[in-house]
Amino acid sequence: MAQVTTLLFDFGGTLDGPAHWLDRFVAQYRAAGIEISRAELDPAFDYATRTGYGATKIVARFGLVDLIRFLVGHQLEFLRRDGAAELRKRLEDGGASGRHRIVETITSSFVSVTRAGLEHSHGVLSAMKPRYKLGIVSNFYGNLDRILEETHLDRLFGAIADSSRVGIFKPDPGIFEDALKRLHTTSGSAAMIGDSLAKDCAPAKKLGMRTVWLRTDSNNSAAGDTSVADRTIASLDEVTELEW
Numbered sequence: 001m002a003q004v005t006t007l008l009f010d011f012g013g014t015l016d017g018p019a020h021w022l023d024r025f026v027a028q029y030r031a032a033g034i035e036i037s038r039a040e041l042d043p044a045f046d047y048a049t050r051t052g053y054g055a056t057k058i059v060a061r062f063g064l065v066d067l068i069r070f071l072v073g074h075q076l077e078f079l080r081r082d083g084a085a086e087l088r089k090r091l092e093d094g095g096a097s098g099r100h101r102i103v104e105t106i107t108s109s110f111v112s113v114t115r116a117g118l119e120h121s122h123g124v125l126s127a128m129k130p131r132y133k134l135g136i137v138s139n140f141y142g143n144l145d146r147i148l149e150e151t152h153l154d155r156l157f158g159a160i161a162d163s164s165r166v167g168i169f170k171p172d173p174g175i176f177e178d179a180l181k182r183l184h185t186t187s188g189s190a191a192m193i194g195d196s197l198a199k200d201c202a203p204a205k206k207l208g209m210r211t212v213w214l215r216t217d218s219n220n221s222a223a224g225d226t227s228v229a230d231r232t233i234a235s236l237d238e239v240t241e242l243e244w
Contacts, residue, residue: 002056002188004210004244007128008179010194015125015153018216018235021045025075029128032105040084041075043095045088048074049065056164058143064114064147076103118151124236125156135179137192139169139199157230159183170196170204191230193239201228210244 013020022038022045029036049069052059059067075097080091091099125134133156138144142164148154159182161175168174180187191210194200200210205228213229214236226232231242 002190004132004189005135006135006180006183006185006190007239008135008137008176008190008192008209009125010192010196010200011136011140011144013195013216014200014214014236015118015121015136016114018195018214020216023109024113025072025106027110028106028109028113028224031109031172034087034090034102035171036079037142040087041079044075044078044083047078048072052141057143060142060146060164061140062143062146063150065111067141067143067147068110068114069103072103072106072110072163095213109129115151118153121236122153122156124240125153127240129156133158133185134185135161135183137170137176137179137194137200139163165223170199173203173207176204176207176209191244193233197224197226197228205230212239212242 009015017024022042025045026036026038026041029041047194051074052071059070062070076091079087082097083087083091094102094113098171128134136144136159138161140162142162144162145154145160148160149242159177159179163169163175166175166178176192180190187208191212192200192204193212193214195214195216197213201213202225204210210230211228212231212233213226215232215234233239
């Protein structure tokens, strides 16, 4: 088997903190005084995500703060219309100004956690840069380059495969192939690191890449087929210790 010379990373839930965005949003809603379960927020999260994917021409201009504000705003729009009765009443009674305060509170706290995660990842990736070609493969909104530039991570990556830019979403193998092509490397000499077995590890393994699953408390309970992961880590820091 060829030596690994290239590392591809997922972004959300991998480089910006060891938890899925849905779980982090749930935590920030609760911190803002809104008791909501993961199951209750899930359809609102999905609605906002799909709205973002469909608005690439607008969202592509957004930095991190504007992106999260956009997503939270659409989450609340969904919850106000289709959420639990008690929550619908609270959002309606609070009026537009009340909903605006909720959006700004959740946005601020979510961005703060995300920036801390990215700052930590910067140190890990900087340590890997001399040894590997680095790339990102992410289901994102067309503005991942902007967010990486804000946090000075852009200079570390030779390829950024943002699904809304590429026009291919994981788990379609085409998005991985796009990143490999731009890095002038082959699947046999690459490894994929991500927090999703189904979207990161499974398609990468089918292409012949080595696979590393970042297992967290939030993704461990419904893990799926763990055989698609060649390695399992509990922290991004462990990537620096992997031997191929």
